[in-house]
Amino acid sequence: MTFLETILDELLHIFKREGIEANTDEDLISKLDIRQSTFHELFSSRENMVKQVILYEIEVNNRRQAEMLAKATNPVDEIMFLLRDGIEAIRQVNPVYIADLRKYPEAWQMSLQNVADNNQHVNAEILNRGILQGYFRKDINLQLVTKIILEQFFMMINPASFPPAKYDLSEVFRSIYLYYVRGICTDLGGKLAEAYFAKNNM
Known part of the structure; x- marks a missing residue:
């Protein structure tokens, strides 16, 4: 890990x-234990x-996602791994971080675009293999299903739909996706999914 990567990881x-706004640049410099000149050499602005x-x-x-999916033995495993990873990731994030990130339009858009691109590619590829192997229903519309999965994610992180002060976002994530997965599985895929739910207490 390079010096810059170490700093970015800590940030x-x-x-x-x-959250992003909880600390001033001076606070961050102190927490990172670096010189002010070094900080400004690395970052031209707060937005940068x-x-x-x-x-x-x-x-x-x-x-991390690629490494995780490589350990799966079938498409149902892959979907389950993605779900569990998503739940754990959201549990580790203060909702204030998402709210603060919206104040930086370019960074926020980059984050959303990556979710959209990655979601479309990864889920479509997994679902397609799952259909061919008999784990997911043949009558599902791949393009529509991947779009619905994506839109459900955007709905989940929209504070107007699920205010973080009122809802546990990891539980919202679980409720949305676990039941959706059950709906697209065949009997074979459903049995694998249920076994995974039971084993991992999801």
């Missing part, structure tokens, strides 16, 4: 734990800092 953890952190988060998440 990402701070942001997810406390947030953008770099988001680019780093996207890279880390996509790499």
Whole structure:
């Protein structure tokens, strides 16, 4: 890990734990234990800092996802791994982080675009293989299903739909996707999904 990656990793953890706006640049410099001159050499502005952190988060998440999916033995496993990873990821994030990120339009759009692109590609590929192998129903519309999955995610992180102060976002995520997965599974896929739910207490 390079020096910059180390700094971005520390910033990402701070942001997810406390939100982006909880600390001034001076606070962050102190927490990172670096010189002010070094900080300003790395980041030309607050917006630039947030953008770099988001680019780093996207890279880390996509790499982790690829490593995780490589351990799956079938498409149902892959969907279950994605669900569990999504639930755990949301549990580790202070909702303030998502609210603060919206204040940085370029970084926010980059994050949403990655979710959209990744969701469309990964889910469509998994679902297609699952259909061919008999785990998912043959009558599902791949394009429509992947679009619905994506829109459900955007609905979930919309504070107007699910205010974080009122709803546990990880439970919202679980409620949306677990029941949806059951609906697209064949009997064979459903048995694997139920076994995974029971084993992992999802």
